[in-house]
Amino acid sequence: MPSYPPEPFRIKVTESIRLIPAKEREARLQEAGYNVFSIKAEDIFIDMLTDSGTGAMSQDQWAALMRGDESYAGARSFYYLKAAVEDIFGFKHFVPTHQGRAAENILSAVLVKPGNSIPSNMHFDTTDANIRARGGRPTNLVIDRAFDTADHHPFKGNMDIGKLEAFIEETGVETIPFGMVTITNNAGGGQPVSMENLKAIAQVYRKHKIPFFIDSARYAENAYFIKLREKGYENKPVIEIAREMYGLADGMTMSAKKDAIVNIGGLLCMNDENLFQQVKNELILREGFPTYGGLAGRDLEAMAVGLYEGLDEAYLAYRLAQTAYLAERINTAGIPTIQPAGGHAVYLDAQAVLPHIPQAEFPGQALAVELYREGAIRGVEIGSVMFAHPDPDTGKMVHPKLELLRLAIPRRTYTQSHLDYVADCLVRIKERASTIRGYKFSYAPELLRHFTARFDPV
Numbered sequence: 001m002p003s004y005p006p007e008p009f010r011i012k013v014t015e016s017i018r019l020i021p022a023k024e025r026e027a028r029l030q031e032a033g034y035n036v037f038s039i040k041a042e043d044i045f046i047d048m049l050t051d052s053g054t055g056a057m058s059q060d061q062w063a064a065l066m067r068g069d070e071s072y073a074g075a076r077s078f079y080y081l082k083a084a085v086e087d088i089f090g091f092k093h094f095v096p097t098h099q100g101r102a103a104e105n106i107l108s109a110v111l112v113k114p115g116n117s118i119p120s121n122m123h124f125d126t127t128d129a130n131i132r133a134r135g136g137r138p139t140n141l142v143i144d145r146a147f148d149t150a151d152h153h154p155f156k157g158n159m160d161i162g163k164l165e166a167f168i169e170e171t172g173v174e175t176i177p178f179g180m181v182t183i184t185n186n187a188g189g190g191q192p193v194s195m196e197n198l199k200a201i202a203q204v205y206r207k208h209k210i211p212f213f214i215d216s217a218r219y220a221e222n223a224y225f226i227k228l229r230e231k232g233y234e235n236k237p238v239i240e241i242a243r244e245m246y247g248l249a250d251g252m253t254m255s256a257k258k259d260a261i262v263n264i265g266g267l268l269c270m271n272d273e274n275l276f277q278q279v280k281n282e283l284i285l286r287e288g289f290p291t292y293g294g295l296a297g298r299d300l301e302a303m304a305v306g307l308y309e310g311l312d313e314a315y316l317a318y319r320l321a322q323t324a325y326l327a328e329r330i331n332t333a334g335i336p337t338i339q340p341a342g343g344h345a346v347y348l349d350a351q352a353v354l355p356h357i358p359q360a361e362f363p364g365q366a367l368a369v370e371l372y373r374e375g376a377i378r379g380v381e382i383g384s385v386m387f388a389h390p391d392p393d394t395g396k397m398v399h400p401k402l403e404l405l406r407l408a409i410p411r412r413t414y415t416q417s418h419l420d421y422v423a424d425c426l427v428r429i430k431e432r433a434s435t436i437r438g439y440k441f442s443y444a445p446e447l448l449r450h451f452t453a454r455f456d457p458v
């Protein structure tokens with residue numbers, strides 16, 4: 001069992017949580033149409049739905065809120081954030097956005113035309129949906145080993161460079177307005193991308209004059225994995241690893257709700273002047289003036305502080321060890337998770353826990369429901385509910401390769417005993433796994449259906 005590192009912080013403010021009785025949990029599930037997104041947060045005991053915007057801010061971030069300059073244009077807080085963004089990422093231009101998907105929306109609105117393709121290792125759901133909403137085709141070209149949940153490859157988020165070359169050749173550069181990579185690869189288990197792979201991706205995109213954008217939600221965790229696992233980076237400060245990564249790219253989208261440890265915020269950065277002009281126009285239409293981009297001045301201020309805290313190496317060491325600890329405890333209970341443990345979350349192989357439930361009956365969803373039923377714990381399905389879609393050519397349902405339940409760990413929020421409680425609940429679920437049933441939709445919207453779908457037990 002990996003040792004659980006002492007938290008590199010002490011707790012100054014607390015928030016009570018309450019475990020409601022089993023009968024009430026059952027009623028809440030029924031009211032929610034068996035979709036844990038529809039359960040009130042106060043009826044959740046341990047909330048592992050997401051690590052997005054759910055972290056605890058530091059005393060310095062709270063102090064920064066008070067310094068927020070709420071001027072409509074040219075706020076001091078914007079220039080404070082600008083200095084941090086330039087220092088860490090080094091792009092010539094940037095705009096704040098209210099969160100990551102707003103950056104994706106603006107980039108897609110400006111660059112994606114119907115029929116275009118956007119390659120990546122794996123697009124996250126909001127990126128996928130924003131590209132599709134503009135008539136584009138998001139294409140996932142992660143290495144095949146990413147789909148072997150037991151494989152301990154240290155950089156399972158890597159893009160398959162051969163597949164990327166072949167894809168560009170087949171599709172034609174003229175239909176690829178930009179290319180991406182997601183670090184870490186959330187949809188594939190929070191797995192990192194190596195510096196070597198980032199360099200190879202950049203080289204291919206550059207050769208074909210395809211602008212290279214990095215989806216950077218968990219860039220600091222990715223940089224720390226590089227430090228831990230890639231030869232030559234052992235002694236390099238994480239901030240320098242980050243600078244090296246971004247030196248390879250033409251721009252980035254970022255949900256600051258992850259590694260900038262804020263409750264709301266995002267970034268869209270780029271080097272191209274012409275693109276920046278178009279982005280600003282679209283931003284003004286959708287989000288706000290370019291020096292606040294849909295955020296309050298205080299949010300910009302907290303983000304600037306959080307960007308540096310997210311790169312703190314004592315914090316990152318604790319963070320990645322916390323995830324590894326939970327994964328190890330779950331594995332010891334006989335439940336497989338994606339190996340090795342990702343940065344921000346543990347991904348349970350729901351198909352392996354519930355082999356009797358077919359993909360069309362959503363094994364990941366069934367496990368999510370069961371975890372709430374057992375211990376009022378909330379996770380999220382990352383499988384067929386989220387990603388199955390009709391093939392645009394044949395209309396046939398295409399299921400994802402993996403049926404997962406993701407337990408994301410909010411930053412600086414839960415302690416070891418919370419994680420032990422989660423593991424203990426999973427042990428009990430494993431014991432009665434064969435009695436658990438699948439689900440079918442009673443309602444499902446066309447895009448991003450996992451958020452609002454309702455289910456009936458099969």
Ligand SMILES: Cc1ncc(COP(=O)(O)O)c(C=O)c1O
Binds near residue numbers: 102127254
């Ligand atoms: C890799 C990745 N990209 C983009 C997003 C979207 O960010 P937001 O939720 O801030 O819109 C997320 C959110 O989870 C993500 O994990």
